[in-house]
Amino acid sequence: MSTANLIKMANQIAQYFASEPDEQLAVLGVRNHLQLYWAPTMRKELLAWQTEHQGADLHPLVQAAVSGAGWEA
Template sequence: MSNDNLIKMANQIAQYFASQPDQEQAVLSVRNHLQMFWAPSMRKALLAWQTEHHGEDLHPLVQAAVTGAGWEA
């Protein structure tokens, strides 16, 4: 899967959870979704992109989800 598709999908997930009033819960929801439904290879590719590009093009909730404690690539 291309990085463009991963970013697009991750950002769509973040947009969905962005409406939650509690920002910390929104980050946890994004992280949980990625860990439950994305293959490890997809999570590793997303983390590599985030690290290499300093979060460029990633929704802030995705950035927080993949860099916070509890993230498993």
């Protein structure tokens, strides 16, 4: 899968959780979704891209979800 598609999908997930008033819960929602429903290769590719590009084009909730404690690529 292309990185552009991964970014698009991750941002869509973040948009869903953005309505959560508690930001920590929103970040956990994004992280849990990625860990439950994305293949490890997809998570690794997203993390590598974020690391290389410092999160450019990623929703802030995605950035927090993949860079925080508890993230498993």
